[in-house]
Amino acid sequence: MSQYQTIHSHHSHYGWDNGIEAVRQVAPGEILEFEVRDASGGQLSARSDASAVGTLDFDKVNPVTGPIEVDGAEPGDAIRIELLDFAGVGWGWTAIIPGFGLLADEFKTPFLHISEYDEQRVRFVDGIELETAPFPGTVGLAPAAPGHHSVVPPRRVGGNLDLRDLTRGATLYLPVEVAGGLLSVGDTHAAQGDGEVCGTAVETQFSVSARIGLVKGANLPAPQCETTRPLRRSRRDDKGFYVTTGVGPDLMQASRDAIRAMIDHLGKHYGLAPEMAYALCSVAVDLRIGEVVDVPNWVVAAQLPKGIFL
Missing domain, CATH: 3.10.28.20 (Acetamidase/Formamidase-like domains)
Structure with missing residues (x-):
């Protein structure tokens, strides 16, 4: 994947803000490689235990790599992100974080589980294996509203969508609200169920290669996508x-x-x-x-x- 222009992981930020200066300007049709940090921002390792979950600095979670400016992108257009390939580090984590998740009122104690994966499978525990299906949980543009906005909730311009169908071959369309779009990518996963109910997937570091395009005058009401494989089929x-x-x-x-x-x-x-x-x-x-x-x-x-x- 190194033959593409690389947006390195040190070019990361912790929220949406149209005042953040773009790290690179690209023309439609260019292929980029985004080096993505895991959702903990490097605070968790393969040797961490549940105690590390309880001490997470939430100002440093969910970093996104970017932003990049797309030549000619204007409000009313759409940025097209064609996901081409993923390269991972071989391990990931799943956590129960107090106060977060569908059943947060019932699961109040920090929990951390480490999984290993290769290109085909995620070894969750002995006797349970998942299909490796990498995707970026967060792909978004800068909103028109000024100031800092949390990266946690998804928005009209994308962000923390957690759509597991955005894997190899999928294309995502995001509505542009500011000139250049200001695209960032983060929160990569090795596997996830629809709903991500405990609040985390198999969180991991991936490098994501994507072809960046532009659709003039798309006027999308919200993110849209298309896939090359059946949904929910493995x-x-x-x-x-x-x-x-x-x-x-x-x-x-x-x-x-x-x-x-x-x-x-x-x-x-x-x-x-x-x-x-x-x-x-x-x-x-x-x-x-x-x-x-x-x-x-x-x-x-x-x-x-x-x-x-x-």
Whole structure:
């Protein structure tokens, strides 16, 4: 990947701000390599334990590499990011961070789990393997509103989208709000379930190569993307799925109920402790909306691929 222009990891920042000076100006069609730091900003290592989670400096989490300015990009246009390749470091972490996650009120103790991975598989624990499916959790442009904005919540201009379908071959379109767009990339993952329910995936460092393009006059209301592979399809699907559900008038509560039921299932049938089961849900279980039309109750399903169990 080194044949491309590289945006090095020391060119990173910790929030969105259209006042940050671009580190490079590129023409549409150029290929860049973004060196991305992990979501802890280097505060966690392969030798860290749960105590390190409790002492994280949150002013240094979720760094993004950039920004870059795209020639000719103006408000109303869209930046096109075609994801080409990923190169990782071979290990990643999944944490339960107090106060963060879908079940934050139930999981209040710091937890950290280290996984190893190669290009094909993530070895989560003995007997559980996931498919390696790298993607950047955060890809975004600078917002028009002045000042510093947290990198944690996603926005109209992208950011912390956590769309696991943005892997090799996918293309993301982001609406431009400021001249040049000011694109940054971060928060790379080796694997994640739809929902990232405990608040973290298999967090890791990747170098991401991407072709940067420009669509004039796109006028997108929010980020859009296209993929070259079926959504939610992997080699781990061949053994089928176990699905738990949440049913009720509130989608967030239904999501909580579906994940809580899946944690119970993983404990009863696979002997996983609640914290490990919750972490596994975050990296392997997909939350799906079953229906939102049958008033007064909606259905959320949590889908576990049985093929991850060896």
